[in-house]
Amino acid sequence: MKLSNNELVFEAEREIKLERESTLKIIKLFQEISARKIFLERGYPSFYEMVTKHFGYCAGSAMRRINAMKLVQEMPQFEEKIESGELSLSVAADVQTFLYQEAKIERPYSLNAKIELVETCIGKSRREVEEEFARRNPERDKRETQHVISHDRLRVSFSISKELSDKLNQLKDLLGHVDPSMTTETLLEKLAELGLEKYDPARKVERAKRRKMIASSAKAETLTEEESESTSAAEVKGSRYIRAEQRHAVHDDGAGCTFVSANGQRCGAKRFLQRDHIRPFAEGGANEATNLRWMCGQHNRARSTRVP
Template sequence: MKLSNDELVFEAEKEIKLERESTLKIIKIFQEISARRIYLERGYPSFYEMVTKHFGYCAGSAMRRINAMKLVKEMPQFEEKLESGELSLSVAADVQSFLYQEARIERHYSVNAKIELVETCLGKSRREVEEEFARRSPEREKRETQHAISGDRLRVSFSISKELNDKLNHLKDLLGHVDPSMTTESLLERLAELGLDKYDPARRAERAKVGKLKRDSAMSCDRVGNGKAGNTADMSDAPPRAHSISAAEVSRSRYIPANETHEVPDDRQGCTFISRDGRRCGSQKLLQLDHIEPFGHGGANTASNLRWMCGAHNRHRPMHS
């Protein structure tokens, strides 16, 4: 069966209408899933993670749907504009993300101002909408934006001072022996690694664990008895308070002794929450040690009562304890 040109255009129009209708249906289902926080019991640290990993949307498509979802949740009168195509998914998402960024710099819009903004953006292209945002918030150019450009790549844009640029270039020069044509991305990668080594509790626990193994093997060497008790070079980075806390102090304090922290397994695998269908969360975000038997109920600060939990699952304890 060969369709005429007019029939092909008609078919496309019909299917696009159906596609918009089903997009809106998906958005409304997403609202409910998000409100019930079903992602947590399914082993995801955030709704975004569930939309990408469980439903299989790429990062950009997921963010468009989630942002559009938030917009029509607050202003349901635009649902039909989304369905008619007068308000595209991308523009709805852009407006939502603009309002979010504005709120972050303490510029809050009343509901009426939000409605007025969406109405102004109806029927506009993303570029025109971006110009509208720039008119309303001239300093926007200085702010950071992020757009997913593929599964694991983002385009991040922000302006920096000349002074910071000089510092970054100076660092690149200093690292010239490592990589003579270092990009800003690889420089940031190095800086991020340095920062994480210094501030990430999971990495610090890992280093402490390695330090303990070194100390243990040093001590067993001593026991074998080469007579030298003074070989303490490896012990210099020992966690300072680990052995100076008394049992009584441990029993009445939330302080977790470092020697117990060492024994908790799987810290590098991230959050240990496991959903009913066996999905392990694994998120590293705000990773913290959680008492399995709550501390307030008499749970001990011992390795067997501790597990790594991401911020989202730790906060949402009632659903998994």
């Protein structure tokens, strides 16, 4: 069947209308799933994890839907604007993110001010909306953002002063003989390495040991008192750290939160882990490694299914 040009455009318009309607439906379903914290029983540490891993949205699509969800949760009067396409999902999410960032730097908007901002943004492009944000907060272009783009890459974005840019370029020139096509990433890598060598306590211990070895091999027993003192101080620091680790020993398979859902989904969150007693402390469970496991804060608090 061959459609005429007009029919093709008409068909596309019809499907796009349906797509917007179902986007809004999905957002409303998300509201309820998030409110009931269903992600926890399904083995995810956050609603975001469930939206990406269970529902299969990519990071960007997930964030757009979740942020738009939060926006219409607070201001349901804008649901129909999303459905009609006057307020795009991206713009709604950008506004929500902006309001969140403003609140975080103690410039919270009242509900009326929020509504006024959304109304200002209706029918605008993302670029125009970004200009609106910059007018409201000129400091905004100094903020720093990070996005995960793959398992081992991040996209970091921030603006820098002309002065810092000049310094970085000067460094690139100075190091140019080592690597003429040095990127900013390579330069930062070098600077981070230099900084860690100077400030990382673990490396200080290593350095002290190396110094000790060199000193003892060079001039057998003439190690100065000062040197041997600083070495032992650093070593004590190191061993105290290990002792603290032993004190909190928890059975650890290195795979993060141990919560497993009924259908076998392991949470695996690696941040903000808390010690959880397999046999509860109140029931006489011991405070030792065999009775302890890691759980993320969310699962530790809301534990509804126990891991056998």
